[in-house]
Amino acid sequence: MRPRRRLRTRLAFLHGGVAFAGGVLLLAFLDVPLLAAGHTTGPGGDRSTSNLGEVLRYDAVALVAIAGLSGVVGWLIAGRALRPLAVLTASARNMSADNLTAAPRVPAVYREFDELAGTLDGLLYRLHGALTAQRLFVANASHELRTPLTVQRTLLQLAVADPAATAETLRGACHELLDLGRQQEHLLDALLTLAGGYRPVERWERFDLAGLARKAALDQRAAAEERGIRVSTELEPAAVAGDPTLAASLVTNLVDNAVRHNVAGGTVEIATTASGRLAVRNTGRPVPPGEIGRLFQPFQRLGADRTDQTDGHGLGLAIVAAIAHAHRAPLTAHPGPHGGLQITVDFPPAHGEAMADDEPAST
Known part of the structure; x- marks a missing residue:
């Protein structure tokens, strides 16, 4: 060459x-x-x-x-x-994951180099945020996975060390281990879904958002009835574009979150509109407005102990946010007047204009 x-x-x-x-x-x-x-x-x-x-x-x-x-x-x-370009090149060469310092300020003699330095500053800021979020995610995931493993080891040690252990006590320990194993499976499935939600949509398809919402409501109806929660739907046909599998996960997690974080005798309202908007409202504990943004981060719960798995792993809304971002679907969340949250997601409509930069929609 x-x-x-x-x-x-x-x-x-x-x-x-x-x-x-x-x-x-x-x-x-x-x-x-x-x-x-x-x-x-x-x-x-x-x-x-x-x-x-x-x-x-x-x-x-x-x-x-x-x-x-x-x-x-x-x-x-x-x-x-070209001297400022050499300075920027040397600075970029010395950067690493542990040393994401800001790009050096070059003499503002030429506007082009000043704009390049500003662009590098923005890129470094985004990289620093992404790496920080990744490290926090790994640390939280390690904690979530370590907790059930520690409990499993303790149960096994107690069962082995008990000289008066019987078949019944051993069977009870096995059932507890199976429950912990199922929790780990759910956590791993949620982590995989979250990882998939971070990736951009590769193949855009046309699907009916109302159909996904109807299925999610039916799937959660039994759990809602056990707690006396009334689930109501107002579903208009909504032809939208995106990945139907990821979109189904978004709807499922929204409805599951609305049922799980509710109060006995509360309500869950699910609605879709022809414009592609999905709205899920639920009653529940009051949510401070300043805490809403944190709830859409991985492993974040509202006032719950991290070792308490009854309220889930704190991944449901993080999955919703990741999938909405992958679909370029604006997401808004506000506290409900009777506690809980009012969450809306606006999917892109299924027509050529909405997918001009991506694959054409297939019917």
Whole structure:
């Protein structure tokens, strides 16, 4: 592979070449008329002689000298102009995951380099936020997975160390271990769904949001009836675009969250509109407005102990937020007048304009 020239070298050659070409054009306008006049026939029929040949030789030497000097000047000018780029390159080369310092401020002589430095600052800010969130996610996931493992080990140690253990006590310990295993399976499934929600939608399909909401309401009806919670629906057909599997997970987690974090005798209202809006409202404990944003982060619960698994793992709303972001669907959440939350998600409608930057919708 041929080594690529540096931009500074290219600019120097360009500078010298332009000077040389300009000199050639200038001499062409000046010398060609003189050369033509010098070869005209005199009164006696003899051609006049001149020193144009010597002049042309001097001109050629001057052109070469001017081109060389212009190349040197171009080299110096390009080096000075590109110095901020070298500073930014060296700074970016020294960055790492543990050293995401801001891009150095370059002299604001050229607007382009100042804009580049500002763009790098924004990129570093986003990378720092993403890495911080990733580390927090890993730490929280480790904690959530470690807790049931610790309980399982304790149950096994107690069962083995009990000299009076019977088949009944061992069977009870096995049932507790199975329950903990199911909790871990649910946690792993939720983590996989959350990871899938962070990825952008690769294949956009047309589907009915109302159908997904209807199925989620039916799936949660038994759990709601056990607690005396009334589930009501007002579902208009809503043709939207996106990944139906991820969208179904979003709807399921919203409805599950509305039922799980409710009060006995409360209500859950599910509605869809033709514009592609999904709205889920529920009663429940009052939610401070300042706490709403935190609830959409992984492993965050409202005033619950992290070791308490009865309220879930704190991933439901995080999954909702991730899938909504992947669909470019605005999500809003407000405290309900009777406690709980009012959450709306606006999916893109299923027509060509909504998917101009992606795969066309398939029916």
